Amino acid sequence: MAERGTNGFWAFLRVFGRGINVVRLVIINLIFFVFLGFFLLLMLGFWAGSHGERGVQNDSVLVLKPQGELVEQFSIEPLERALQGLSGNAPKQVQVRDLVSAIDAASSDSRITRILLQPQELHAGGFAALREVAAALDRFRAAGKPVIVWASSMDQGQYYLAAHADRVLLDPMGGVVLTGLANYRLFYKDLLDRLGVDVHLFRVGQFKSAAEPYVLDHASPESKEADAFWMGGLWDRYIDEVAKLRKIEPSALRAAIDGLPDAIAGTKGDLGQLAFNEHLVDGLATRDDLENMMRKEGVPAGGKGEGFRQVDLRRYLAGVSPGRVLEPGVAVVVAEGEIVGGKQPQGSIGGESTAQLIRAAREDRRTKALVLRVNSPGGEVYAAELIRREVALTKEAGIPVVVSMGNVAASGGYWISMNADRIFAEPNTITGSIGIFGMYFTVPGTLDKLGVKTDGVGTGPLAGAFNITRPLDPKVGTLIQAIIDKGYRDFVGGVAQARGKPYDAIDTIAQGRVWTGQQALDRGLVDQLGGLREAVADAAQRAKLGKNPSVRYVEAPLGTVEQFMVNLNDSSATVALRAYGVHLPEWVAQLPAMAPELKLLKNAQSGKPNVYAYCFCEPR
CATH class of the missing domain: 3.90.226.10 (2-enoyl-CoA Hydratase; Chain A, domain 1)
Known part of the structure; x- marks a missing residue:
């Protein structure tokens, strides 16, 4: 009986071992075929790139459609950024330097006749970065090339860029909403009191208000005084710059912004018509109207799915020389x-x-x-x-x-x-x-x-x-x-x-x-x-x-794998694959963001001031 039980045990182990081996082989083969499939898709991309349109064609429009946050440097991890691009989604950040480099390169590029800026998906964190991009648009215009803006709608940051264009067009269903600046914060003192948490604040500076939300239930008078002064300075400059660019009296622009609730009644809720009436935009146009306008102005027809010949930011930057980085x-x-x-x-x-x-x-x-x-x-x-x-x-x-x-x-x-x-x-x-x-x-x-x-x-x-x-x-x-x-x-x-x-x-x-x-x-x-x-x-x-x-x-420096993924994401082959609708599943791009709480632990410190x-x- 004991021998039979022992043999049965060893037989079970042999079966279990064969099962593990089968699972191992399945996983290895699955990984192999995934990489093989991706390699074949990549080769297809290279073939598509070599048999399709190469480089930037003459009489092209540089289309700038920045999406996400305007930053000085990517904070999205390089691997995550690469995976987002490979999944067909544009990374939700755009570097100031990339926009400026593309605009400046295009100003002296005979193949680029104009810029079409579509700013409605750009989220600007501040006006200084916008000013850098706007200055590049001004240099492009100074080279004798027009900048055209078309947007479905615009907030005041997006409109700051639009004001630097030769022509601003707005979708008839859209609007331009300028509201002014605000700095409202949440205050936690009452909550902390209820929880029994004591906050000990030590500071120097009459106006140093960064930690006030932990010890007050409202903004201090000093904080409001200081904020009103510097925000007032920013807003005055915004009004003056936009009014000058749009050839509007600053007082009239300020009155139009402050009187928006009353003015909108005059157009029966039509924000697009109101923007046109107040000279914030030069015309109302659908996307089809925009494409027809480009064709009438001599821009050749584009490729499949494109109403006119164009090149986007990513593809254009891929062909811009990185400069003389090896020189002193x-x-x-x-x-x-x-x-x-x-x-x-x-x-x-x-x-x-x-x-x-x-x-x-x-x-x-x-x-x-x-x-x-x-x-x-x-x-x-x-x-x-x-x-x-x-x-x-x-x-x-x-x-x-x-x-x-x-x-x-x-x-x-x-x-x-x-x-x-x-x-x-x-x-x-x-x-x-x-x-x-x-x-x-x-x-x-x-x-x-x-x-x-x-x-x-x-x-x-x-x-x-x-x-x-x-x-x-x-x-x-x-x-x-x-x-x-x-x-x-x-x-x-x-x-x-x-x-x-x-x-x-x-x-x-x-x-x-x-x-x-x-x-x-x-x-x-x-x-x-x-x-x-x-x-x-x-x-x-x-x-x-x-x-x-x-x-x-x-x-x-990036790691070897990260550098490979970033280079792959920017390659002409990958651009060609995306154009044919071939890309990684969207869920793959989300993998690095599935455990965001880990980021909160990196800088956490406790037990000391x-x-x-x-x-x-x-x-x-």
């Missing part, structure tokens, strides 16, 4: 996003990783000048200081450093900028906010609501002082405030030394107060108004590189 010239390091400690992925600022990029640029013999492109509301003070030190070391090495401020370079964003040889900002950049704060949470009240107590002993008065289950000792609060006070003095003192001004003069315009680029120029916090193009030219002049320097971006130079100062 200007290195550009992008610092975009919140400043946090450690190493962070591309599209965000890590104290160690961004400092490493600046150090790598400095140690590269090709780098004769450095431009730091800053688009950041700040973050952790120590991380910002690590980056600032690398800027200072780069200057000490005899390499000129120029800062170009984007949409926002405030608080910690200004901290990493202050030691540059020259600081450029757009008139509508948000900057300043020179001030710091610290926050610490304790939860004894929360535990008490749950019927939980904490007790024990320590070897000294500071032992266990940062245990969040215990109330904060007032003496420890005094210690933290002293550290915050020193941090503020270091910040103001560093700016005063860098700007060549007395401490008191900087302290007066610091206090955490936010300024526009124009207001900051008036107060000596920046040196010149201008964008990245002007900053690069200034850096090249300081390094005596001439008027047409080599420019390269210094970025963290953190010191921040941060500004929540981006209007919506």
Whole structure:
């Protein structure tokens, strides 16, 4: 009986083993055939690309239809971005530099006769980046080529670009909605009180309001005063620029915006007709009307599914030369996003990783000048200081450093900028906010609501002082405030030394107060108004590189697989496959985003107070 049971057991194991082997072979074969199929599709794409239209044809229209967020640097992971493209979906981010490069290249490209801009799917986070793109459109028009805008509808950010066109057309069912700027925030004090969470805020600066939502149930008068001043400056400039471009009196444009609810009644709810009546657009046209207009104006017929001959941004950029990146010239390091400690992925600022990029640029013999492109509301003070030190070391090495401020370079964003040889900002950049704060949470009240107590002993008065289950000792609060006070003095003192001004003069315009680029120029916090193009030219002049320097971006290298996927996504074969409707399933592109909560854990810190130079100062 025992022998029969033993034989039965071994027979079961043999069957089980054969089953595992079959499953293994099925999986291996499945993977093999998936890759084989993808390889065959890729070869089909190369064949389609070689037998179809190659390159950009003469008399083509460059169609710019940016989708998603306008950024200085991709923050979507490279693999995720590649998978999105391969699945037939455009990545929901577009880089400023890509738009500007394409427009500038097209201005001298005889094959491109005009630009068609369709901005309705662009989400702009700030006006400074829009101004960079708008300046490129102006240069394109100055080359004698028209810019045409057609949109289904436009908000005020999208319309800012549209105003720089020769002709603005709107779908008859669409509208242009300009509302003004606002900065409303949620306040959590009442909620935290109900939960029994104690928030201990330590700050310096009368206007340093970033952490107010945790200790107040409304915005402070100082916060409202400062916000009204810098947002008023941004909005005044918007009105003046758009009115000038559209040949409207600024007062009339402002009145039209403020009187929208009453004016819409006059057109019986027709926003498109109202936009035409108020000279915000030049005509109402459907997509078919647009295509017929292009054909009547001499643009040849396009390929399958295209009403006129055209080339999109991705395909056009694939044929634009990357420039003389191997020659000595200007290195550009992008610092975009919140400043946090450690190493962070591309599209965000890590104290160690961004400092490493600046150090790598400095140690590269090709780098004769450095431009730091800053688009950041700040973050952790120590991380910002690590980056600032690398800027200072780069200057000490005899390499000129120029800062170009984007949409926002405030608080910690200004901290990493202050030691540059020259600081450029757009008139509508948000900057300043020179001030710091610290926050610490304790939860004894929360535990008490749950019927939980904490007790024990320590070897000294500071032992266990940062245990969040215990109330904060007032003496420890005094210690933290002293550290915050020193941090503020270091910040103001560093700016005063860098700007060549007395401490008191900087302290007066610091206090955490936010300024526009124009207001900051008036107060000596920046040196010149201008964008990245002007900053690069200034850096090249300081390094005596001439008027047409080599420019390269210094970025963290991609892994082998990531680089392959990105290159594949941008290849002509993949573009051809997409044109034939062949692409990866859409769900594949979503794989990297299925566990977003993991991203929240990367920078989480608890059990100690953190010191921040941060500004929540981006209007919506």
